[in-house]
Amino acid sequence: MTTWWNRMREPRVWGVHGRIAAALVVVVALLTGVVTAAVLTLLETRQVQREVVRDYYEGLRASQNYFIAMLDSETAIRGYALTHDPSALTPLNDSDQPWDNPISDTLGRVLPDTAAIPAMQEAEAAAEVWYSDWAAPTIRSIQNGDDLSGKDFDEGRELFDNFRTQYNEAINTLRPEREAAADHLARVTNLGFAIGVLSAIICLVAGVVLWILMRRWVSNPVAHLAGEARIVANGEYDHAVIGLGPPEFVQLGNDVESMRQKLVEEIDQADEARRQTVRARAILEEQTQELQRSNRELEQFAYVASHDLQEPLRKVASFCQMLQRRYGGQLDDRADQYIHFAVDGAKRMQQLINDLLEFSRVGRISTPASDVALSDCLGNAMLNLEAAREESGAQIEADDLPVVHGEAPLLTQLLQNLIGNAIKFRAGAVPRVRITAVRQGDFWEFACSDNGIGIEPEYAERVFLIFQRLHAKEVYGGTGIGLAMCKKIVEYHGGRIWVDESPANPGAVRPDSSATTDAPVGSGGTAGEGDGPGTIIRWTLPLTTEQKAADAVGPAESARPAKALGPGDTVGAVGR
Numbered sequence: 059m060t061t062w063w064n065r066m067r068e069p070r071v072w073g074v075h076g077r078i079a080a081a082l083v084v085v086v087a088l089l090t091g092v093v094t095a096a097v098l099t100l101l102e103t104r105q106v107q108r109e110v111v112r113d114y115y116e117g118l119r120a121s122q123n124y125f126i127a128m129l130d131s132e133t134a135i136r137g138y139a140l141t142h143d144p145s146a147l148t149p150l151n152d153s154d155q156p157w158d159n160p161i162s163d164t165l166g167r168v169l170p171d172t173a174a175i176p177a178m179q180e181a182e183a184a185a186e187v188w189y190s191d192w193a194a195p196t197i198r199s200i201q202n203g204d205d206l207s208g209k210d211f212d213e214g215r216e217l218f219d220n221f222r223t224q225y226n227e228a229i230n231t232l233r234p235e236r237e238a239a240a241d242h243l244a245r246v247t248n249l250g251f252a253i254g255v256l257s258a259i260i261c262l263v264a265g266v267v268l269w270i271l272m273r274r275w276v277s278n279p280v281a282h283l284a285g286e287a288r289i290v291a292n293g294e295y296d297h298a299v300i301g302l303g304p305p306e307f308v309q310l311g312n313d314v315e316s317m318r319q320k321l322v323e324e325i326d327q328a329d330e331a332r333r334q335t336v337r338a339r340a341i342l343e344e345q346t347q348e349l350q351r352s353n354r355e356l357e358q359f360a361y362v363a364s365h366d367l368q369e370p371l372r373k374v375a376s377f378c379q380m381l382q383r384r385y386g387g388q389l390d391d392r393a394d395q396y397i398h399f400a401v402d403g404a405k406r407m408q409q410l411i412n413d414l415l416e417f418s419r420v421g422r423i424s425t426p427a428s429d430v431a432l433s434d435c436l437g438n439a440m441l442n443l444e445a446a447r448e449e450s451g452a453q454i455e456a457d458d459l460p461v462v463h464g465e466a467p468l469l470t471q472l473l474q475n476l477i478g479n480a481i482k483f484r485a486g487a488v489p490r491v492r493i494t495a496v497r498q499g500d501f502w503e504f505a506c507s508d509n510g511i512g513i514e515p516e517y518a519e520r521v522f523l524i525f526q527r528l529h530a531k532e533v534y535g536g537t538g539i540g541l542a543m544c545k546k547i548v549e550y551h552g553g554r555i556w557v558d559e560s561p562a563n564p565g566a567v568r569p570d571s572s573a574t575t576d577a578p579v580g581s582g583g584t585a586g587e588g589d590g591p592g593t594i595i596r597w598t599l600p601l602t603t604e605q606k607a608a609d610a611v612g613p614a615e616s617a618r619p620a621k622a623l624g625p626g627d628t629v630g631a632v633g634r
């Protein structure tokens with residue numbers, strides 16, 4: 059027992075939680091007693107207040123309404139007796155017949171303990187006697203044409219005065235009871251106020267005491283520990299952290315000291331990692347600069363090579379053509395064939411160089427970007443393809459294409475290449491091409507579908523590689539750079555392009571098939587005679603800034619229905 063008491067007296071035996079808990083127990087005990095007294099006083103106050111404000115008020119109001127109704131009825135009957143005018147009975151008819159509707163039940167319900175109920179029952183009995191013995195006979199006599207004498211009036215006044223006397227006795231009993239309840243309410247309210255003041259004083263004293271204790275037990279140790287941590291935070295990582303005060307803060311100081319030691323170790327490791335990162339970044343920047351220099355050299359090489367190769371190729375082609383014109387027919391057939399091969403090879407080499415030059419210029423030599431109406435670009439592409447359209451009789455349909463942000467020449471080249479491919483790689487039927495545009499989130503998704511020979515799924519990615527061909531040059535001309543150019547243009551504008559592997563003409567057969575149905579491209583019906591499986595090339599282009607801002611105003615408009623472009627149509631025929 060002595061040892062336990064000695065431990066209790068030691069200032070560091072109790073931790074901060076135990077000290078705060080003991081202080082709070084004392085404060086809670088005091089506040090519990092005060093709050094209990096306050097609650098009981100409040101309940102009593104509410105009970106008395108309800109009696110004064112609601113019950114007695116309702117009882118007095120009902121009693122007064124009952125008396126006023128009786129008074130109106132007595133006045134109405136006297137007026138009717140003097141004037142014989144039936145309209146004088148209106149107050150009587152509007153009085154709800156108080157002699158038949160006693161209020162003692164209502165009074166007993168709201169004030170069951172009041173002593174005024176017997177007196178009010180006597181008043182109700184007097185009211186019933188007044189009506190049955192005088193009021194009702196008086197009304198019948200007047201309705202029969204009889205006149206009342208002064209004695210009859212005196213009899214009625216006497217009966218009504220008897221009712222008035224009984225009523226006043228009930229009211230004189232009810233009002234003192236209400237005044238006594240009001241006095242009780244005042245006393246209880248004063249008691250509640252006193253308890254409230256006492257509670258405030260207890261809270262104030264408890265707050266001051268708790269503030270002093272918390273400052274001694276918590277604030278001072280925390281301030282000391284914060285100062286120690288601040289010294290370390292200011293860069294003195296070798297400063298040892300020591301905690302003071304209750305055991306919890308001593309332990310916290312030890313934990314902070316352990317954390318400081320680990321932090322010193324991690325700082326050393328971070329410094330080493332930072333040095334390695336700086337070295338790696340320097341290497342990466344050097345490699346990036348080297349890569350940029352290499353790209354510039356490759357672009358310059360492609361440009362210079364394509365220009366430098368033009369002159370010798372032109373000489374080769376020119377002299378070969380001169381040999382063909384001058385010595386054609388003078389040599390044997392094999393020599394003429396060799397000359398023809400040389401001329402054709404030189405021309406194809408020139409075409410490859412020109413295509414390579416155009417491919418290298420995309421994104422490197424450009425015009426200022428602006429908002430471009432793709433309908434105008436389509437019209438220009440149609441003009442450039444006019445000869446191919448007339449030769450093939452191609453039928454082209456196009457939606458009212460949107461406005462995008464980009465370079466008009468490149469976008470024109472994109473549409474021209476796609477439509478030109480659809481016309482070139484046609485099956486036996488007349489080429490039918492359809493250009494559509496739909497909104498997909500923050501992008502426009504376009505599609506170019508045709509009824510041509512189609513692309514096998516395994517070649518869907520290969521067709522976008524430069525100089526990649528799927529057919530012999532004798533069957534379909536070209537250098538194989540068209541779709542590669544389209545891919546570079548679309549990606550330069552921030553979109554992507556791909557081959558839709560679903561067939562453009564699900565019911566189509568090869569040109570040698572016997573199918574005869576003439577369904578339009580993309581209609582979902584059976585393909586026409588000679589139609590191939592068709593190809594759908596899809597690509598995306600981002601919305602303009604204005605179109606994104608318009609989303610806050612209303613939904614984006616879908617592309618309007620397509621309009622057909624015949625072989626002889628120009629830019630004016632493009633859907634607008």
